[in-house]
Amino acid sequence: MNPATGPVLAIDTPLTTLAEAEHSLFGLGQAVVLPADALVCTHEVRDAAPHYAFSITFSGPVSETLRARLIEYLGDWPMMFDAGPVGSDVPVGSQLAVGVGSDLGVGVSQALDEVRRRAGGRAVRFPGREALTGSLPIAAVLADSAIDRMTLLGGGTIAPDWQLTTRDFVRPRWQQGDLVLAVMPAGSGTVAPFEVPNPTPCCGGH
Amino acid sequence: MSHDEHTHSHGTHSHGAGQPHTHPHDHVHPAEESSPAHVEAIDLIRPDSELSPNGLNRRNFLRASGLLGAGAAAASVFGIADSAAASPVESGAPSRGRENQGGYQWLSGDHHIHTQYSNDAQYRVSDQVRHAAQNGLDWMVITDHGSVAHAKFGVDKVNPDIKVARKNFPDTLVFQGLEWNIPAAEHGTVFVAPGPNEVAVLKQFENSYDGTVNNAGPSTPKNEALAISGLAYLTQAVRQRRVGDALMLANHPSRKGIDSPHEIRAWRDTAPGIAVGFEGAPGHQAGGIKAPGPAGGRGEYDFSPSPDSFAGFPLESYRTWGGFDFMTSTVGGLWDSLLAEGKPWWITANSDSHKVYADWSKNPVDNNADAPWDSAGDTFNNFGRFGDPVYADGIQTANADFWPGYFSRTHVGSTGFNYGAVMSGIRAGRVWVSHGDLIAGLDMRAGVKGKHGPGTALGGKLAVRERETVTLSIKITLADGPNFAQFTPKLNRVDLIVGDILGPNTDRDAFTTPNTKVVKSWDTSKSVGTVTLTYSFPRVDRPFYVRIRGTDANRTAPGYLGAGVDPIGPAIDIVGDADPWADLWFYSNPIFVLTPSPLPYNRAR
Numbered sequence: 001m002n003p004a005t006g007p008v009l010a011i012d013t014p015l016t017t018l019a020e021a022e023h024s025l026f027g028l029g030q031a032v033v034l035p036a037d038a039l040v041c042t043h044e045v046r047d048a049a050p051h052y053a054f055s056i057t058f059s060g061p062v063s064e065t066l067r068a069r070l071i072e073y074l075g076d077w078p079m080m081f082d083a084g085p086v087g088s089d090v091p092v093g094s095q096l097a098v099g100v101g102s103d104l105g106v107g108v109s110q111a112l113d114e115v116r117r118r119a120g121g122r123a124v125r126f127p128g129r130e131a132l133t134g135s136l137p138i139a140a141v142l143a144d145s146a147i148d149r150m151t152l153l154g155g156g157t158i159a160p161d162w163q164l165t166t167r168d169f170v171r172p173r174w175q176q177g178d179l180v181l182a183v184m185p186a187g188s189g190t191v192a193p194f195e196v197p198n199p200t201p202c203c204g205g206h
Numbered sequence: 207m208s209h210d211e212h213t214h215s216h217g218t219h220s221h222g223a224g225q226p227h228t229h230p231h232d233h234v235h236p237a238e239e240s241s242p243a244h245v246e247a248i249d250l251i252r253p254d255s256e257l258s259p260n261g262l263n264r265r266n267f268l269r270a271s272g273l274l275g276a277g278a279a280a281a282s283v284f285g286i287a288d289s290a291a292a293s294p295v296e297s298g299a300p301s302r303g304r305e306n307q308g309g310y311q312w313l314s315g316d317h318h319i320h321t322q323y324s325n326d327a328q329y330r331v332s333d334q335v336r337h338a339a340q341n342g343l344d345w346m347v348i349t350d351h352g353s354v355a356h357a358k359f360g361v362d363k364v365n366p367d368i369k370v371a372r373k374n375f376p377d378t379l380v381f382q383g384l385e386w387n388i389p390a391a392e393h394g395t396v397f398v399a400p401g402p403n404e405v406a407v408l409k410q411f412e413n414s415y416d417g418t419v420n421n422a423g424p425s426t427p428k429n430e431a432l433a434i435s436g437l438a439y440l441t442q443a444v445r446q447r448r449v450g451d452a453l454m455l456a457n458h459p460s461r462k463g464i465d466s467p468h469e470i471r472a473w474r475d476t477a478p479g480i481a482v483g484f485e486g487a488p489g490h491q492a493g494g495i496k497a498p499g500p501a502g503g504r505g506e507y508d509f510s511p512s513p514d515s516f517a518g519f520p521l522e523s524y525r526t527w528g529g530f531d532f533m534t535s536t537v538g539g540l541w542d543s544l545l546a547e548g549k550p551w552w553i554t555a556n557s558d559s560h561k562v563y564a565d566w567s568k569n570p571v572d573n574n575a576d577a578p579w580d581s582a583g584d585t586f587n588n589f590g591r592f593g594d595p596v597y598a599d600g601i602q603t604a605n606a607d608f609w610p611g612y613f614s615r616t617h618v619g620s621t622g623f624n625y626g627a628v629m630s631g632i633r634a635g636r637v638w639v640s641h642g643d644l645i646a647g648l649d650m651r652a653g654v655k656g657k658h659g660p661g662t663a664l665g666g667k668l669a670v671r672e673r674e675t676v677t678l679s680i681k682i683t684l685a686d687g688p689n690f691a692q693f694t695p696k697l698n699r700v701d702l703i704v705g706d707i708l709g710p711n712t713d714r715d716a717f718t719t720p721n722t723k724v725v726k727s728w729d730t731s732k733s734v735g736t737v738t739l740t741y742s743f744p745r746v747d748r749p750f751y752v753r754i755r756g757t758d759a760n761r762t763a764p765g766y767l768g769a770g771v772d773p774i775g776p777a778i779d780i781v782g783d784a785d786p787w788a789d790l791w792f793y794s795n796p797i798f799v800l801t802p803s804p805l806p807y808n809r810a811r
Contacts, residue, residue: 016424018510044511044512044515044517046425050424050425050426050513050514052513153521153522154522154777155764155778156763182521184525184778184780185778186781187780187783192781192782194510194521194524195510196502196503196781199508199510200493200502200503200506200508
């Protein structure tokens with residue numbers, strides 16, 4: 001399954017924690033019906049005020065209706081449509097800035113750049129994601145989702161007949177052109193995603 | 207360098223210090239300590255301006271003789287190196303009969319412990335001290351979280367509790383400290399020598415420099431600068447004798463990827479002798495015990511990169527390896543990159559005890575900081591602490607911590623049983639750390655072959671002349687009884703790690719160093735009693751450091767930087783299935799061996 005390569009909507013946000021970013025994108029998914037093959041990513045913006053940016057990559061033209069719904073949901077966060085090589089209602093290569101300009105805007109260009117080069121971005125929503133629940137054979141995960149490959153942290157190699165324990169939370173990242181899921185050992189013949197769904201709440205009010 | 211080495215173990219007896227050996231081997235005769243002036247003179251990390259008159263004379267003599275590299279002291283550190291070493295608290299209390307090895311009392315302790323004065327914890331000070339004492343800890347630091355309520359109330363109110371504990375548990379030194387939310391970074395232990403101003407200094411520090419109190423959490427240059435100001439404040443407080451001593455140690459440094467290498471270097475260089483190290487192993491060691499345990503990350507290391515994290519850190523750094531932080535567990539990693547600069551930076555191991563695994567008590571208001579815990583309406587936020595823990599009506603298997611001294615220990619080679627001596631020992635790096643009481647004692651010395659004397663101990667600097675042969679002597683007292691899981695742990699392997707000292711690194715964000723690796727592994731599985739290992743560095747021609755680690759060898763894997771650097775290192779810990787008792791390690795701090803030759807980085811730049 002291939003992820004979308006068409007127009008990209010890049011959005012900067014004032015959100016500083018992963019929980020806030022996940023929550024916002026969950027809400028977007030509830031409020032706006034995105035095409036099934038849309039790819040939604042978070043991007044870490046490490047500037048003078050560290051925060052998150054988002055990107056939504058579409059496979060084809062984005063209708064006026066959908067665009068209006070997205071702008072309505074995302075409010076006044078700085079964002080930009082970048083038309084992709086796949087046909088769209090915006091001429092190839094042209095960009096359309098919407099939202100209110102602010103000093104958070106650096107995230108727009110970073111998100112756009114990372115997702116266009118497939119060099120960065122953490123996919124929250126991607127083709128085949130809905131089926132990644134429970135425990136699945138790794139070969140099936142690679143065949144039926146947009147995930148291109150897995151890397152095993154801590155050394156060693158993964159056999160195709162191993163199982164992925166998904167914890168119902170799978171967040172691959174773009175890395176050198178591939179959508180890569182980092183996994184860790186999770187018992188004999190089993191791996192689990194590096195990222196856990198519910199990290200320890202931070203102590204000390206920090 | 208070629209090396210020769212041998213292993214032998216003795217029976218169940220152990221050698222007393224200075225007892226002559228009778229084995230037919232080429233034995234270690236530890237060198238006399240080099241003269242302080244000579245050590246200073248060839249310690250090229252220290253600029254001329256920091257030397258004593260004798261040290262400077264010696265350096266000038268060596269320079270004139272062509273025996274010292276031209277780059278000597280080109281690198282400058284600023285600050286107050288070792289100015290706090292002489293603590294007025296050090297004299298006074300009598301020495302007691304602690305385990306005496308190599309001329310030091312090895313006092314085990316824990317500098318990272320929470321109580322009901324932390325918003326996410328529950329125990330009385332007396333609960334923590336009582337358990338620490340029962341578990342054989344000699345010293346401990348109460349480190350409640352910096353917070354608005356702690357700065358306003360807790361930092362004052364905890365002090366009487368600590369003073370009562372000092373009186374009730376005379377065999378345990380109880381320091382007051384706090385867990386600093388380091389602006390722009392992780393948490394760190396800050397603690398001071400007991401005295402009339404201990405609360406005042408901590409309180410002013412917390413109010414002015416805590417990241418939470420001052421809303422300075424995000425990783426920004428401005429917040430990084432606030433952290434530096436905080437360390438400068440502590441330095442001044444010691445200089446002005448407001449407190450007898452102060453130390454800062456960074457806690458769980460890799461947990462969230464937000465202690466960037468340049469921040470750690472900045473802390474070290476701003477406050478040498480005050481900011482002295484980090485946790486080699488974090489607390490929360492029960493965090494990975496499988497369900498119905500907490501089933502999370504060992505050390506509660508279960509985070510991932512964020513906008514505040516250092517972009518260069520790999521995903522592997524967000525998990526523990528054999529229970530230890532990636533910065534320490536990676537041979538040739540961040541810790542080694544600091545040691546390769548020739549500057550002191552030490553590791554510790556602590557409990558971070560908040561809520562103990564399989565305990566039967568709980569916080570009376572489930573840590574709701576605004577919920578009254580008594581009829582007067584007192585809450586954590588308006589009173590500065592929670593009420594006492596209450597019976598939980600069931601065993602608490604989701605808790606991730608151990609009692610102080612139960613699993614993690616920081617062993618400090620101390621010149622006496624008193625507060626000042628413990629702080630001086632930590633500052634000197636005379637420290638090794640262990641999990642599950644894997645070994646009972648460690649005395650590691652470096653000396654010049656053929657010279658007599660005790661040799662240079664952990665954390666020390668041995669100055670040698672070009673082409674002298676250095677001998678390393680490692681004496682390990684194996685565990686001779688059960689740990690707190692009621693089994694006697696088995697030390698199956700010891701690894702010797704050696705790295706070149708390259709001098710100050712201009713890349714402040716470096717977190718690897720090229721010339722550090724495991725050079726020797728000893729199989730100690732057949733050993734009983736005391737194990738003596740020796741290793742020789744013939745005709746040394748450049749400065750280097752040595753450190754060791756040992757393990758039960760139950761879980762091993764090639765190191766992160768490859769099998770050529772670390773063929774059988776610790777394995778990454780599995781989230782949700784990490785039994786800490788089945789994966790035990792000890793780590794030593796380093797000994798530096800200094801030669802008069804120029805440092806490679808100085809030569810190159």
